[in-house]
């Protein structure tokens with residue numbers, strides 16, 4: 001029997017879609033049955049374990065699964081919790097995944113007298129992340145009490161359960177809707193790919209070693225653009241100077257004219273409208289900026 005690589009991802013929630021999309025973009029195909037915990041890959045000896053995000057760090061740290069995709073907030077909270085209870089807390093970080101970005105922030109009611117962190121001394125702060133919060137308070141010498149809530153943290157002040165909250169924020173709309181003001185970012189997070197700490201079979205490790213450059217390729221492609229344009233030959237130097245990115249462009253002759261050439265290049269930076277307008281006023285035409293699907297160095 002082949003040794004199947006097991007990967008834990010969030011079953012349904014903010015990380016699910018992008019976790020699946022990343023694996024798919026790496027060529028790992030799945031057909032997911034919503035009712036099932038496990039999904040078998042149809043392209044690789046890989047099994048997906050679809051669970052609540054809170055369970056992912058423990059599954060990896062206990063070596064129940066080989067890889068996990070989870071938010072750093074959940075991961076670090078679980079690690080601190082395990083250290084506090086003398087459990088195994090080891091894992092190997094593999095890649096930051098550039099999705100699931102959010103911040104864990106302290107917020108207080110709009111009418112609060114809060115001026116600085118020290119004002120929380122003696123007060124109660126509601127959170128789903130007591131370990132991250134306690135570490136932050138301790139590092140800053142503040143003596144506040146943490147009130148653990150697994151949901152509806154943002155209503156805690158109104159319900160009289162706490163004077164402040166420490167919760168995940170991405171746009172701030174939820175805070176605003178609940179009459180809260182963000183005061184202090186205590187942790188910044190994105191999704192991360194992690195591996196269990198102990199060593200894997202050669203086959204499994206080989207599969208991971210193939211997967212990682214593919215993930216890098218997907219991420220590089222996401223940030224890059226392919227730029228094509230026609231440029232006047234006599235302005236070529238200035239045109240190239242305007243184009244963002246370190247790569248030297250490819251210059252190609254055009255069949256219908258001697259005065260212009262085609263310039264193609266991969267750019268790792270955004271090409272702004274202003275730059276495109278400048279290129280146009282230098283006599284460039286047919287300026288195209290295309291997304292790149294895959295990349296390999």
Ligand code: ATP
Pocket residue numbers: 010011012013014015051052053054070071072073074100101102168169170171189190191
């Ligand atoms: P589960 O049922 O799996 O426990 P959940 O309700 O705990 O789901 P989600 O709300 O789906 O979790 O969020 C999963 C992760 O997505 C968070 O832990 C965090 O890393 C990330 N995330 C990104 N933006 C936000 C946001 N605005 N609010 C909450 N989480 C966010």
Ligand code: MG
Pocket residue numbers: 052053054
């Ligand atoms: Mg959760």
